[in-house]
Amino acid sequence: MITKKLLLASAALALLGGWSLTHAAGQGSMAPPAPAPRLGASIDDVVPVAASPALPALDPVVKAKADSLFDDAGDVGETRALLVLRDGKPIYERYGAGFGPDTKLISWSMAKSITAVLTGFLVADGQLSLDGPVPVPAWQRSGDPRGAITLRDMLHMSSGLEHVEEGDPVWRGDTVDMLFGKGAQDMAAFAEGKPAIAKPGEVFNYSSATSVILADILTDALTPSSNPDARRDAMLDFIHGRLTEPLGMTSLTPEFDAHGTMVGGSIMHATARDYAKFGEFLRNHGVANGQRLLPETWMRFMLTPSPNDGGYGGHIWLNRARPAGVGAALWPDRGPNDLFACIGHQGQYIIVSPSQRITMVRLGITKDKQFPALRRHLADLTAAL
Incomplete structure (x- = not known):
């Protein structure tokens, strides 16, 4: 959600070129090299999933709005994965060229x-x-x-x-x-x-x-x-x-620095389907497979507006009005106020709308100037659902 161009360039080198996090920052330094941060399992180290089951017939309007996130790349940027669940079951799943259900993608701030x-x-x-x-x-x-x-x-x-x-x-x-x-x-x-x-x-x-x-x-x-x-x-x-x-x-796959501390604010990887499982866990208020794992009181805390920004709860974004002069995170003027989202840099989203029984994951690469259009497309899609 914020500009981090240098961060992204360094991260791309780190992830694709085999650089460590510290190497990316240390070019030109005469200090002796320190141990590289221990990253998680290989980005490609995922067991391929079974072939996707046939999805139910989708309303043409909904399908068109979902497809537009891929087809209108000039407006919203590159969408690499879009997965929509209703009542925990997939109703739409599509991937960009070169990506699929077994591709792990970065979370950023999710x-x-x-x-x-x-x-x-x-x-x-x-x-x-x-x-x-x-x-x-x-x-x-x-x-x-x-x-x-x-x-x-x-x-x-x-x-x-x-x-x-x-x-x-x-x-x-x-x-x-x-x-x-x-x-x-x-x-x-x-x-x-x-x-x-x-x-x-x-x-x-x-x-x-x-x-x-x-x-x-x-x-x-x-x-x-x-x-x-x-x-x-x-x-x-x-x-x-x-x-x-x-x-x-x-x-x-969470990542760690050289001291063994998880990079808990920005660098994890998972498939779109697994991000959706996390969203479903939140939609069900801490219950998974019929078992309560997280207290209801903690979920209420996370989803209660914070005192200084009504659009933010306990490390999660809420579909509520934010202070005057602060940029929009979601679309409180259009969607239900129980909608909330995990949001990451460059347009990573886990969107949960409990009243609609919907969980949606969008992963991709969106530039700063494209964010208003991306939010409109996502708001259009949630409204159509």
């Missing part, structure tokens, strides 16, 4: 909502407190204002920390510096080292660095070890046992 669900598991387990000060050692010195920050503040993007999601030029923002620059080896330490510039809960400030801090807090709750491999394995085991296995999201 990862934030997955991190929020993982946080909910540990709060439900009693290992973390939503309203207690977060256990970040660097903030525990007497008089440090950061010591008052709570998980609620962080999930509402209101920590008060000096995080700059997008700089001018873009590489001066925290996100690029954290992912590919001086913060790449230990992203959480970079993010946690920022000073407070506002009181916790006072100002909305969308920040990928905040989500990395959350991932660090989760990992510390899972293991006392500072060993990168142990930290990574503890998080992977937790995700497998609490999310990917119960939901069947077998393709989900």
